[in-house]
Amino acid sequence: MEEIYKELQRLGFSQYECKAYIGLLKHHPITGYEISKRTGVPRSMIYEVVGKLVEKGAVYIVPSEPVTYSPLPARELIARQRRQFEQSFDYLEKELAAMESEREVDVIKRIDGDELVIAEMKELIGNAKAELWLSIWEPQVPFIQTQIDGCCDEGIDVFTVLFGKAETRVGNTYHHDYMSPEVAEERMGGRLTIAARDVEEVLIGNFALGKSAWAVKTRDPALVLVAMEYIRHDIMFAEVTKELGPEKVEALWRTRPDLYHVVTGKRFK
Amino acid sequence: MEEIYKELQRLGFSQYECKAYIGLLKHHPITGYEISKRTGVPRSMIYEVVGKLVEKGAVYIVPSEPVTYSPLPARELIARQRRQFEQSFDYLEKELAAMESEREVDVIKRIDGDELVIAEMKELIGNAKAELWLSIWEPQVPFIQTQIDGCCDEGIDVFTVLFGKAETRVGNTYHHDYMSPEVAEERMGGRLTIAARDVEEVLIGNFALGKSAWAVKTRDPALVLVAMEYIRHDIMFAEVTKELGPEKVEALWRTRPDLYHVVTGKRFK
DNA sequence: TTATAGTAAGTATAATACTAACTACTAAAG
DNA sequence: CTTTAGTAGTTAGTATTATACTTACTATAA
Structure with a gap:
């Protein structure tokens, strides 16, 4: 479990974001209040946290009364991240290689x-x-x-x-x-x-x-x-x-x- | 340039780490002092910063007097990161999919x-x-x-x-x-x-x-x-x-x- | 009155970013 | 032969931000 959090954090998620997302994976759609209850993320933080997840596209808003949340399916989240990182890699590989100077032989x-x-x-x-x-x-x-x-x-x-x-x-x-x-x-x-x-x-x-x-x-x-x-x-x-x-x-x-x-x-x- | 920093930071590098690494790409091998001069990273931070880069394997120590530093070639740095992230993705895809509950139809x-x-x-x-x-x-x-x-x-x-x-x-x-x-x-x-x-x-x-x-x-x-x-x-x-x-x-x-x-x-x- | 749903205000901590002031050595200029 | 400027590196302290964590508050509906 800890391992999963660590890997997710490498992709840019905070501890709370991980907990909230995984909580949503396990049960959805649920309200912010309930995510907080299930995951242990403080109630006072949960709307900020899911807000960030929504911005990142990792969580959907379900327009009900009261508002509930639903996770992007795990496969699709990972697929998106993969695509994004691949783009970053391709871009960086090109840009960085361009500004690289010759290597010294004798070092x-x-x-x-x-x-x-x-x-x-x-x-x-x-x-x-x-x-x-x-x-x-x-x-x-x-x-x-x-x-x-x-x-x-x-x-x-x-x-x-x-x-x-x-x-x-x-x-x-x-x-x-x-x-x-x-x-x-x-x-x-x-x-x-x-x-x-x-x-x-x-x-x-x-x-x-x-x-x-x-x-x-x-x-x-x-x-x-x-x-x-x-x-x-x-x-x-x-x-x-x-x-x-x-x-x-x-x-x-x-x-x-x-x-x-x-x-x-x-x-x- | 800003763009490159942003992308690198997504891979887990700090602003200073980016500057130091890119500075080294452009000219190497050089001392910490010179990295600081060229990149604008404060002298008082530079050894901590390159230390982290060395730990991550993005920079080599060149044992000379005084000690100088050399960057891992850009292609190889990116190739390594790519491999690491691919591993993360494969792992997460499996683990997260396993704990996912059924999706509701009517949301x-x-x-x-x-x-x-x-x-x-x-x-x-x-x-x-x-x-x-x-x-x-x-x-x-x-x-x-x-x-x-x-x-x-x-x-x-x-x-x-x-x-x-x-x-x-x-x-x-x-x-x-x-x-x-x-x-x-x-x-x-x-x-x-x-x-x-x-x-x-x-x-x-x-x-x-x-x-x-x-x-x-x-x-x-x-x-x-x-x-x-x-x-x-x-x-x-x-x-x-x-x-x-x-x-x-x-x-x-x-x-x-x-x-x-x-x-x-x-x-x- | 209890459980649900959400907000507001404030603290703690760590990572990152930034500044100033210090030691120590060397090499050239006056 | 000292003074100055440049190189190399350290120590200490501050500011800012993101994250993490508490406490206390308002509603509302069963």
């Missing part, structure tokens, strides 16, 4: 918050034209799966290093099993996540457990290249591991504890 | 304001399933033309009495030329406009020049029938006029000035 943008980071990843993946390099962790996969499948369908080359279950497949998938995920996480100070597309743009993020995710995004050619090569080396190493067997690789690491263990503590703030 | 709903009356007409026309009877005036035609064309394409019978140019065609169109539009307008106290569909629902409206339009809408079978028959008689009379010639009909009227002239003054309040 590095920071993004904070799980949802926003995911949104940026989806966008970057959706913008891929020829190739896509990913280094991702199982828990994030469901959020971006559909975008990636879209890429695969368009014939875009997708190469993924995945920290997670062997069954999960995301494009050409290589499982990062020459080093345990725990060690990788410790080394990086979190779950390092990378998405690079078309040697043009890269997002480097960190999903630390319990903390809010963050990421940086850039078109700086040097950074894009480093991130891409990093993933490619990971993939080549996975291939080597497959060839030699994990034991030999493991042994190789053990002779170099300085490389195997965390060196500088947390690498990210 | 008469009143609608005030040009835009709302037009919106209701469009909806009624769009809901037609088998037949549609219209009595409309030229100036309203462009607003509802597309809906009517939709009906014609679906094979719905559309009968229209039109007060307006002979060239304008709206379904099966009959031009109301046995009485001058001026006289008709005087008789009715405005431009009486009717739309009836499927012997089920009718809208009776009045577009008076210079004043705000109003209408009533009902499913009361008696009213629907009266309105429909009224239009049908008009059409039959137009046919008679075509047969006899306008002169004879004119002469017929002249012998009955009580019918020809306004009887009760303004018929509508």
Whole structure:
């Protein structure tokens, strides 16, 4: 119920307007007095509130004695709002795009918050034209799966290093099993996540457990290249591991504890 | 420009947020101080304002010294908002429809304001399933033309009495030329406009020049029938006029000035 | 006299919008 | 070598508006 109020308020209705409208949906036509009784909106406010709803076209006046009110059917209200917002979107898309200046290539943008980071990843993946390099962790996969499948369908080359279950497949998938995920996480100070597309743009993020995710995004050619090569080396190493067997690789690491263990503590703030 | 602000504000941005975002679109990346300078948003507010934009994902932080900001490209901002609102709409459509009670047949709903009356007409026309009877005036035609064309394409019978140019065609169109539009307008106290569909629902409206339009809408079978028959008689009379010639009909009227002239003054309040 | 229908006046709160005055740093001009 | 102007940002306080909430009042009809 609260959820419904929240969504309606995003469309420009006040709390009282929501209550009055939903009250009317449930029973109509009724007087202002009765809307107030049923919904808990104060009697002294109800005529102002329904007045606004009438102006917006969400409620009809039924000319009876005394005057009663009837709601616009829910489907039609939503359909109207949808049309109006679509118009706004079309208009704004055109107008805003027109006044936009060129983007700088060498800026590095920071993004904070799980949802926003995911949104940026989806966008970057959706913008891929020829190739896509990913280094991702199982828990994030469901959020971006559909975008990636879209890429695969368009014939875009997708190469993924995945920290997670062997069954999960995301494009050409290589499982990062020459080093345990725990060690990788410790080394990086979190779950390092990378998405690079078309040697043009890269997002480097960190999903630390319990903390809010963050990421940086850039078109700086040097950074894009480093991130891409990093993933490619990971993939080549996975291939080597497959060839030699994990034991030999493991042994190789053990002779170099300085490389195997965390060196500088947390690498990210 | 004002228009753009208004539309953006409907999407949940404050005046200052609009200014800051648009300022950033025009030039980026820049510091908060410079956004303030360019947009007129007070320096003392700018960090709170861009902070909100960053939270909403509409602006990136560019980690430089000093910190600068960069906007999410307009297309992507709009695309995101579109997705979010679509979700809201889908959710609300389902939830609200679920709690809606049956509509009463015999209520008469009143609608005030040009835009709302037009919106209701469009909806009624769009809901037609088998037949549609219209009595409309030229100036309203462009607003509802597309809906009517939709009906014609679906094979719905559309009968229209039109007060307006002979060239304008709206379904099966009959031009109301046995009485001058001026006289008709005087008789009715405005431009009486009717739309009836499927012997089920009718809208009776009045577009008076210079004043705000109003209408009533009902499913009361008696009213629907009266309105429909009224239009049908008009059409039959137009046919008679075509047969006899306008002169004879004119002469017929002249012998009955009580019918020809306004009887009760303004018929509508 | 009780329930219905509606109005008037006033308060509380939060979000937004606006102003003034302050610190701190840098770079150029006198 | 200080003064001035510009950049960058903070703190505090006010005005305005929209929304939310009370209390108290007038009618009227069963």
